Amino acid sequence: MVPWLLNRQGVDIEEAAREFAVTPSQVEADLALLFLCGTPGGYHGDLIEAEWESGRIFLGNADTIKRPLRLGVDEALALIVGLRALAAVSGIGERDAVVRALAKLEAATGAASAGASRIQVVIDEGAGRQALALAQQALTEHRRVHIRYLVPGRDESTERDVDPMRVISFDAQWYLEGWCHRAEDVRLFRVDRIESITILDEDGTPPVGAEPRDLDSGVFTPRADDELVRVALGPGAAWVSDYYPTESVEPTSEGGAVITLRTADTAWLRRLMWRLGSQALVLEPEELAIAVRRGAREALDAYAASASSMPPSG
Numbered sequence: 001m002v003p004w005l006l007n008r009q010g011v012d013i014e015e016a017a018r019e020f021a022v023t024p025s026q027v028e029a030d031l032a033l034l035f036l037c038g039t040p041g042g043y044h045g046d047l048i049e050a051e052w053e054s055g056r057i058f059l060g061n062a063d064t065i066k067r068p069l070r071l072g073v074d075e076a077l078a079l080i081v082g083l084r085a086l087a088a089v090s091g092i093g094e095r096d097a098v099v100r101a102l103a104k105l106e107a108a109t110g111a112a113s114a115g116a117s118r119i120q121v122v123i124d125e126g127a128g129r130q131a132l133a134l135a136q137q138a139l140t141e142h143r144r145v146h147i148r149y150l151v152p153g154r155d156e157s158t159e160r161d162v163d164p165m166r167v168i169s170f171d172a173q174w175y176l177e178g179w180c181h182r183a184e185d186v187r188l189f190r191v192d193r194i195e196s197i198t199i200l201d202e203d204g205t206p207p208v209g210a211e212p213r214d215l216d217s218g219v220f221t222p223r224a225d226d227e228l229v230r231v232a233l234g235p236g237a238a239w240v241s242d243y244y245p246t247e248s249v250e251p252t253s254e255g256g257a258v259i260t261l262r263t264a265d266t267a268w269l270r271r272l273m274w275r276l277g278s279q280a281l282v283l284e285p286e287e288l289a290i291a292v293r294r295g296a297r298e299a300l301d302a303y304a305a306s307a308s309s310m311p312p313s314g
Contacts, residue, residue: 001030006066010056076109131194135176139164144204148196149189157195163204165212179206186210226262229288233257234279270295
């Protein structure tokens, strides 16, 4: 929009609305947003200026984007492949918009997009294909679902009624996000851990105030009331501070780190400590440190008992 307006200073707002196939009020909303856009710094002269009170549009401080965006071949191909992946997601809303955008991009790139035609995008819906299809159906029909869900940290299955909010693919896994009536909160459920799902004849509209979780930092979002754990990591386990959400990381002179993190369930953390062996040590809380040592000792005893029961070779 900005390059078009810069080359037509003083254009009537009604004409601009017709050009972009939107309402005049939408044009005004977009123009108001321009006051927050510009070059880094945010000082006078950095942000775009827009004036339209007279019914005609004038822009300033926007010459850096006066020319329309030109994509390189690599950028265009990456967008084409990304759009094809998006179109391959079953049950996605606004599929027509994705297909239209893909067609425009392929037409604009011409021969440059020929390489993308040899790329086939397949979204693997995995073992939970049926559960995924039912979850998407319930979401579309705004109906509640009853699920039997495996909680691997506790090695148990739970029964839950859920009002679906969205079905998403994140880090190669499918998730159902919804309002869980058992937890009385928004929860994410990995589709491949849903043992059974039934669409109920009940309205599945989530309660007012239920918001999808921000997944920018990952699927796991610690809560303020989760248990605080302090762990010392050796150089061979320093990667843990990058892989798991932490509240603090204190590098050590030996190349390791002391980290603090929060978790509502320590079962996965105990398994991680056993896996890391001498490269990790739970400092706090003491109860968790004792549980890790006890579990390691029991595992060693079990190995010793198994070895002593085997007949001698030869």
